[in-house]
Amino acid sequence: MLFTLLPIILATAAVTLPLASPLDTSAHCGQWDSVGAGSTYSLLLDQWGLSGATSGSDCARITSLQGSTIAWVTNWTWTGGSGVKSFTNMQLDVGLDRQLANITSIPTVWDWSQSTQGKIVADVAYDLFTSATPGGSGANEIMIWLANFNAGPISAVYNSDGTPQPVASNISLAGHTWDLYSGSNGANNVFSFLPTNGTITTFNGDVNTFLKYLTAHEGLSTSQYLITAQAGTEATSGTATLTTTKYSLTIE
Template identity: 40%
Template sequence: MCYCSDACSQTPDKSSTTFEEAPEIFRTRDKEVYFVQSLVHLIVFLLEIPILFVKTFGEGPLALVRKVLLLSASYANIIADNAMGKQLSAVTSAPTSWSWSYETKSDPIRANVAYDLWLGASPVGAPASRNSSYEIMVWLSRQGGIQPIGGPTASGIQLAGNTWTLWSGPNSNWQVLSFVSDTGDIPNFNADFKEFFDYLVQNSGVSSQQYVQAIQAGTEPFTGSANLVTHSYSVALN
């Protein structure tokens, strides 16, 4: 998942996510989120710091701090194995359905519930990697006043029966474009992502030659604790 505009100052405290009735084509990761989740994570984390130092040399100390914080964060999500490798120009439909709810939620809490759709110049590429050109986020919930990366570039966008504000900003090697619901939480979401793709191609300069590399769905917790339950979920790329 991507990281919100305040990710540098807010490290995830604790969250757990439960996925129910997920089709077998999805890999599910159900775990509590800690700053450093395990000894293995700690070792990898410490080994990565000098690598990040080299990569951010010349960018200043703030760039290093930001990348270390992003490395330390972890976000429960599911990823579709069947929804990838097709150019936007070839997509005829991309139907999705997601029914979710918070089983428990602390007060206060700062978190979102969102899709992540990764685009790149090649058919294959890991999310949040050097192969990523765009991260398209669709925010179905925003708790505690958190905001996406960047700033708003368009508002009053009518897609999938809802009204959205589009945010845009850079994150590492890719551009983040976030559709944020103007109508509050959408716990029962049904849409065709082709509508979102077409909007971005026509209005935001996204090339129709970009490939869909991955579609993820999950939660980004920053402060507090919650149990997010997915009752049903599906997505396809046709």
């Protein structure tokens, strides 16, 4: 019997992979502008107090992204009013909506510098929110200030000279010493950790140690969910440029 061998032609279909979006390094100045950086971060121009300013502006741009390490620059100038005008920040977009009891660590690195013109009122801080449900409304705000430029934390108690009174002092966390202030902004319980000595321009630590302190000593429930993790500058008045050369934050 004669067998005829027919050639078998295997056709390999071409597969087109989606191209990664180029990093947007242009300047953004809109009141609610949001600039994505990969799938990990978003640069937010949160100018929620803009109406309280006589004049001014706030612009920011991403300068680099390498893996989970990002850098950006914020330029702002505000006059008029006494309230915060903007909180331009880098927001973490992954790993959120986890109960505090299930978070092992939140390692972070933040290297920054700032140039100013004259007197400014501002802070440089991490800003976290927790909620009773995943993605729910914020119940608690936890701030970790690395710098205080003539500003002041929310406090339920003030001294006779008008300065806020801490609920705890000289707390050792993440290689630094802090005073803790507690109060309400009308919508959230606010816990603010401020360094007891100067400004921290290079921070390398575990943000989860601050959350653990609050659950152990200040009644923050471990059943709360971490819904927001941001880092940036709250600007009230003056002129400044905040330059972040290295920043990363992950939730483990």
